[in-house]
Amino acid sequence: MLPRRQRPPASGPWGPRPAVLLLAPLLLALQGVAAAPAGAGGPEDSPGLQDAEFPSGLLQQAARAALHFFNFRAGSPSALRVLAAVLEGRATVNPKKGCQVDLVFTTDHYNPEVGEEHLGKCSARVFFRNQKPRPAINVTCTRLIEKNKRQEEDYLLYKHMKQLKTPLDVISIPDSHGHIDPSLRPIWDLAFLGSSYVMWEKTTQFLHYYMAQISSVNQWKTSDDAIDFDYTVLLHEFSTQEIIPCRIHLVWYPGKPLKVNYHCQELQTPEEASGTEEGSAVAPTELNNF
């Protein structure tokens, strides 16, 4: 396991201390930013929120949403980014409409195998509509992989995927022990790309997601030019800790915008929580961005 050397942060329990903050009148409106939405009752008067300590939870939320959106829009499974650190941010709250966050953050390669430290930098404006998902996002990033290189990598991935034997003989990726066969790595990356769209749409001020596992590959078609991929993914939802199965159907061709269609199991059914092993997510019927 290669050590992930990161720049030593400025002091502070939150990592690099946000340099620009807008506090006081906004904090009261931001109450409950750390509250679990599943809990009963609203957030109580919390003396802690009058601390100078700005709940950086909101900045992290905004950064994650911005990155999901960025990854989706870039449409490139070989150029996926993850959040490194939030450098600075400010939030403006309109109690009736929602909450706007302007922030600057750094990013890392998603794929840890890539040796070099390549910290991209992004600035974003994220608008969370009150309690509603699908934040509006404006994001630009610098210091990315050179465009030609990225296209080359995507094309290599594409070729590799075309060569995979269909039907794919896999159950879940990774397996219970966290292992992903190197030959299946591109599938994971492509699945993550599709999931980024879903995770962006589902993120709110209070809820965020990680892709936990591909629980089934329903269809993998490469007969036409594009990769046509129908799969079920398990998303891990914070702060509820729920595992949400989502059926995702995507169509990808290098250099073209990603097309995604999905349906997540929303209802808390009387069956066992923690994701059903039978993968009961319904096949997508609604058009999302096709």
Add this chain to the structure above:
Amino acid sequence: MRGLLVLSVLLGAVLGKEDFSGHQVLRLSTDDAAQVEKVKELEDLEHLQLDFWRGPAQPGSPIDVRVPFRSIQAVKIFLEAHGIGYTTMIEDVQALLDEEQEQMFAFQARARSSDTFNYATYHTLEEIYGFMDMLVAEHPQLVSKLQIGNSYEGRPIYVLKFSTGGENRPAIWIDTGIHSREWVTQASGVWFAKKITQDYGQDSTLTAILDSMDILLEIVTNPDGFVFTYSKNRMWRKTRSRTAGSSCVGVDPNRNWDAGFGMAGASSNPCSETYHGKFANSEVEVKSIVDFVRNHGNIKAFISIHSYSQLLLYPYGYKAEAAPDRDELDQLAKSAVKALASLYGTKFKYGSIIKAIYQASGSTIDWTYSQGIKYSFTFELRDTGRYGFLLPASQIVPTAQETWLALRTIMEHTLQHPY
């Protein structure tokens, strides 16, 4: 049943390698003597190659028969035509044999000592419990195994006690695996146990700690959930208790403690992952620890280990008010994460639960803190979401190694600051 299968294997071996793929074992039930006669007729049809494990006798006595694949349809048609009921006891004999073979080999491959035990892979409950016994056998002067209770489904709950003597010395408690899907934690717990036995007498800090204090280590805090992550659902978090009035199973053991129980930060919905249970300590897995801690009366540090997020947390989770010892806990957390990062550069954030992660009520360390255990901490180990719960096994040892440095820092501080 197993015995009969083993017999079949032996016979198979004797008669030459036989393949039982697709063979089924049916249990027939006969209502009257006429039906018993019919089954005997079946027995006489040699071309069916039936193998009666329990032959036809009295009506009402079950008849067990292994049916080769190509005879299954004919046999079932026959039984149905004569109104003879049957159930399928074994769907595929070969599959079951293969599984048993595997288990037998696994048993043979099982480590003979804690030195040959593979720490860089995930283990089953049986393997971990076996490891504990090995460790105790190898270090009887240092390690003992305590049973603090039984899980909901009746599995023993064990705590390893590391002690160099004394009578009820001040102790440090560490638990892993309270949320069963957080596999890197149980795996790390196993590594910690071995590490302690290796370092006593070698590492001056650990030796100093154990010369005055005991270490209590509960590796599989939620055994039912753990077994379930192997058998049915790798993402299972909670206990496996049944809730009256609901078809949903399990309570979040980290919302079931008597500190802010039922307040905002837990769910009252039994189907939720953060369901707090009907009342505090309803879960035997939690109650066992509560009783143990109360009876012990001399625990000075309590560390509960989770994954993932890379955080070191102290109370409170249920309220935003700062804990009275906040400054000291914050400083200690800072030192601990610094020690952790020194090994592989892994970055941890730290703070109170409610600030650093989210509001959570009824959580473990809020309760232990309320009991006067000042050094109450929760860890969230690797990673930060890339693999999450499915952390590759190759990261187990590095995770355990770096976390140990943080634990050592906390333990040393506890030793040097008696209260």
